[in-house]
Amino acid sequence: MPQTHSSSQSHEDDVPDAPAAPTQVASTDALDDLLDEIDGSLQVNAEQFVRSFVQKGGE
Amino acid sequence: MISTDIPAPLDVDPARRIFGLETEFGLHLDSATSRSVTPEEVAGHLFHSVVQWGRSSNVFLPNASRLYIDVGAHPEYATAECDSLTDLIAADKAGERIVHNLIAGGEERLRAAGIDGTIHLYKNNVDSAGNSYGCHENYLVRRRSDFRAFASNLLPFLISRQIVTGAGCITRTPQGAHFSFSPRADHMWEGMSSATTRSRPMINTRDEPHANAELYRRMHIIVGDSTMAEPTALLKVGATDLVLRIMEARAEFPQLALAHEMQAIRDIAHDLTGQATVELTDGRMLTAVQLQQTYLDAVRAHVGGIIAPTAEVESILDLWQRGIDAVRTQDFTLVETELDWAIKYRVVKRYQRKLECELDDPRLARLEMAFHDISPQRGLFYRLQSQGLVRRIITDEQIDLAVTNAPATTRARLRGLFVSAALAAGRDFTVDWVHLKITGSDGRTVLLKDPFRNEDERVDVLLGMLGAPAAPVE
Numbered sequence: 149m150p151q152t153h154s155s156s157q158s159h160e161d162d163v164p165d166a167p168a169a170p171t172q173v174a175s176t177d178a179l180d181d182l183l184d185e186i187d188g189s190l191q192v193n194a195e196q197f198v199r200s201f202v203q204k205g206g207e
Numbered sequence: 208m209i210s211t212d213i214p215a216p217l218d219v220d221p222a223r224r225i226f227g228l229e230t231e232f233g234l235h236l237d238s239a240t241s242r243s244v245t246p247e248e249v250a251g252h253l254f255h256s257v258v259q260w261g262r263s264s265n266v267f268l269p270n271a272s273r274l275y276i277d278v279g280a281h282p283e284y285a286t287a288e289c290d291s292l293t294d295l296i297a298a299d300k301a302g303e304r305i306v307h308n309l310i311a312g313g314e315e316r317l318r319a320a321g322i323d324g325t326i327h328l329y330k331n332n333v334d335s336a337g338n339s340y341g342c343h344e345n346y347l348v349r350r351r352s353d354f355r356a357f358a359s360n361l362l363p364f365l366i367s368r369q370i371v372t373g374a375g376c377i378t379r380t381p382q383g384a385h386f387s388f389s390p391r392a393d394h395m396w397e398g399m400s401s402a403t404t405r406s407r408p409m410i411n412t413r414d415e416p417h418a419n420a421e422l423y424r425r426m427h428i429i430v431g432d433s434t435m436a437e438p439t440a441l442l443k444v445g446a447t448d449l450v451l452r453i454m455e456a457r458a459e460f461p462q463l464a465l466a467h468e469m470q471a472i473r474d475i476a477h478d479l480t481g482q483a484t485v486e487l488t489d490g491r492m493l494t495a496v497q498l499q500q501t502y503l504d505a506v507r508a509h510v511g512g513i514i515a516p517t518a519e520v521e522s523i524l525d526l527w528q529r530g531i532d533a534v535r536t537q538d539f540t541l542v543e544t545e546l547d548w549a550i551k552y553r554v555v556k557r558y559q560r561k562l563e564c565e566l567d568d569p570r571l572a573r574l575e576m577a578f579h580d581i582s583p584q585r586g587l588f589y590r591l592q593s594q595g596l597v598r599r600i601i602t603d604e605q606i607d608l609a610v611t612n613a614p615a616t617t618r619a620r621l622r623g624l625f626v627s628a629a630l631a632a633g634r635d636f637t638v639d640w641v642h643l644k645i646t647g648s649d650g651r652t653v654l655l656k657d658p659f660r661n662e663d664e665r666v667d668v669l670l671g672m673l674g675a676p677a678a679p680v681e
Contacts, residue, residue, distance in 0.1 A: 178594045183558050186587065190577060195569035198335050198576065201235040201327075203246045204279035205338040207407075207429065 216419055216657045221455065222515060224448055225288045225347035225418075225617060225658045228299045228440075230433055231281040231340040232306055232581070233331055236317070238324025244317075246280035253282065253313035253326065260630075267638045269630065271613035271623035272302060281340050282306050282328065287619030288347075288658045292448075292519065294614045296440050297601050301609035303330060303581045310582075330433045331579035332374065332390045335572070339394035339407075342433035344444060346426040346451055347418060347658060354424060355399065357454060358410050362398050363463040364450050365409055365430050366472045367498035370481055371530030372443040374432035375548025377555065377566055377575060378477065384567035385477065386555065388548050391432050392476030398468050409472075417640040419656040426451065430472075435579065435588040437600035438526055438545035445523035449506045449514060456513045461501045464488040479552075481534035496535045503527050544598045550591065551578055615680075620661040628675035645672060 236249045254264040254276055265275035271287035284302035289295040310326045317324055333339050351357060373388035400408035409430035416423045428447070434440055453460050464487060465471045471485035475495040484492040493501075507524060510516050526545060533541040533549060543549045558574050559566060580586035591597050613623025625643045629636040635646035643666065644652040653665045667677035 178596060179554065179557055179591075180561075182587075182590055182594060182596075183554075183561055186577065186590070187561070190570055190573050194573040197237060198569050198572045200237065201233065201329075201334050201576065202336045203234060203281065203334045203338060203340075205340055207231065207278065207339075207341045207343075 213654060213656060214660065214663065216422060217659050219659050221349075222452065223290055223659065224451075225290055225345075226292070226295045226444055226448070227286050227288055227345040228295060228444070229283060229285040229341075229343040229345070230299065230302060230330060231277055231279075231283045231342070233327075233329035233334060233340070233579070234280060234282060235327040235329065235576075236322075236324045237327060238317075238322055240322050240324065242322070244322055244324075249313065249317070249326065250276050250280040250282065252316035252320070253309050255316050256309065256312045267622060267626055268305070269613070269623055269627040270298070270301060270609060270611055271619035271626065272298065272305075273640075274302075274305065277340075279338070279340065282309075287613050287622065288617040289614045289619070290617050290659070291614075292441055292445055293601055293605070294609075294616070295444060296437050297605045297609040298614060299440060300437070300601070300606045304583075304606065304610055307581050307583070327576070328581050329576060329579040330435060330581050331576075332432055333376070333394075339391065341391070341429050342431050343411075344428040344431055344447065346428070346448065347416070347423050348426050348451060349455060350416075350420070350422055350424050355412070358399055358412065358426065359464070360454060360460070360462075361426075361428075361450065362409060362468060363465050363498060364447075364502050365428060366465060366468060366485075367475060367495040367502075368443070368446070369432070369472075369476060370495045370499060370534050371527060371542075371546060372431065372434065372439055372446075373476070373548045374434050375551040377571060379567050384565065386479055386552055386566070387476045388479065389432050389472075389476045391430060392472045395430055395469060395472055409468075418658045423658075432547070433579075434547045436545060436547050436550055436592075436597050438598050439547045441600050442523060442526050442530065442546070445519070446502075446506070446527050449520070449523065450502060453506060453509055453513060456509075458509060458513055459505070461505050463493070463498055463501065479534075480537065496531055499527075499531050503531065544596060550588075550597060551575070554578065554587070554591070616661055618655050618658045618660055620680075621655060621663055621666045624675070624678050625666060625669060625673075628670050628673040631675070632673040634673060643669060645669060648672060 234246055234249055236244055257266060258264050267273050273285040275283055277283040284306055286298035289298055306328055313326050369389035374390055376387055376390040377384050378387040394407055395409055396407045399410045399412050400406045401413040411427040411429050416425045466486040466488050474483045474485060481496040482494055484494055486492055514520060529541045530546050533539050539549045543553045555571055577587040583589045613619040637644040641655050642652050662680045670677055
């Protein structure tokens with residue numbers, strides 16, 4: 149369907165963890181669990197991924 | 208020919224206001240391809256399906272919103288006219304879904320062109336090179352002869368509002384990185400102007416009301432950040448509406464004109480303690496916390512008078528106060544499930560501690576991008592929300608409905624019915640915010656100048672011509 153326009157518009161920090169124990173401490177809350185879950189994918193080429201997002205300004 | 212039988216404007220309760228939000232999305236192709244692919248090319252593929260049904264990349268949808276590609280290849284979504292905050296939040300979130308739903312088709316087209324990659328859309332305000340794009344807020348206000356002074360009075364509120372409604376961001380400087388309230392603050396260059404791409408004002412004063420110009424103007428605020436959390440949107444638009452209501456009633460209102468507006472917005476943005484002072488034209492030195500508390504107290508004084516004491520108003524004022532308190536006491540847990548900057552601060556600091564890295568580490572920049580990714584599956588914000596780490600204002604069902612249905616209580620309803628009927632009938636049509644026309648009919652254009660009017664016999668006639676039933680409001 150052609151659609152045209154009749155007018156011109158362009159328009160805590162959290163409570164610190166207990167002192168690091170020598171062995172891995174189990175995650176105790178949902179945020180830690182979530183960060184553990186996504187950690188792997190965020191670390192893959194993080195710098196390249198960030199740098200490749202360049203777009204001219206808008207508005 | 209424009210029909211001349213335009214109905215008289217409705218007599219509108221002053222508490223009723225038309226709102227709209229425009230969001231420019233960041234568009235990012237993550238691809239290992241060796242050939243460089245421009246954002247314009249990606250946007251072209253992304254909008255292929257839109258052009259197929261609308262023969263344009265600039266269309267109005269059945270939910271009465273506008274979808275297009277803006278300057279810089281930014282997909283942009285403008286909500287339809289809403290007269291309630293919950294409708295507005297639903298319409299805004301519906302826009303995220305609508306643009307997100309274009310991704311699969313866009314990636315398929317890219318693959319067909321030999322480019323394997325993943326398209327990400329971000330509801331944020333800066334790319335990695337520091338280019339800025341916006342989230343524009345629209346508030347219909349009654350026309351007045353002193354509009355510039357009126358708008359100017361709003362600036363100290365807008366400049367300090369970021370301590371509660373800012374999106375929060377990591378700011379990188381040669382001296383190191385720090386967390387700031389607002390990514391937009393550093394991109395503002397003047398208080399008011401009628402230009403946007405050239406000058407970046409906080410309020411755009413172009414006189415384009417999309418309504419009866421004898422009665423209305425549009426307050427077009429472009430200093431705000433795009434925000435993810437529903438409570439942040441409620442506070443951003445809700446508090447601004449309440450401040451405007453007092454100003455429009457010409458009631459007693461704080462006079463807090465700032466001596467150096469551009470300096471003030473930056474100083475406030477970069478001081479998470481809320482203790483930085485800004486100078487007023489009368490010589491006083493106040494903090495952003497004091498400025499916001501003054502506005503909040505002024506609004507509260509009118510509750511029960513100019514402002515009806517609804518549950519929604521109370522929830523806005525409660526969140527506003529907790530946001531100010533969080534900055535004043537530095538106890539961010541007061542708002543860490545409701546206000547964007549505090550939600551994001553919590554996540555960034557937690558991940559930083561996990562990685563044991565500096566704040567300028569690229570993995571934290573990567574985390575920020577994930578936070579603003581609008582994918583309901585992949586986006587970090589939505590994963591936080593589904594884990595119950597972000598408070599909701601509306602339901603997923605309300606958002607689903609807003610994807611296909613226009614707001615029912617404003618002019619948007621008429622546009623939505625018209626677009627839906629024309630598409631169903633397979634007829635060509637012309638539409639914008641104030642006009643409806645069936646191409647090749649008798650040339651009749653219906654002019655809808657009253658954004659509060661949600662029923663109109665002239666539109667019923669058009670619907671009849673499209674074979675759709677007239678649609679009286681139930």
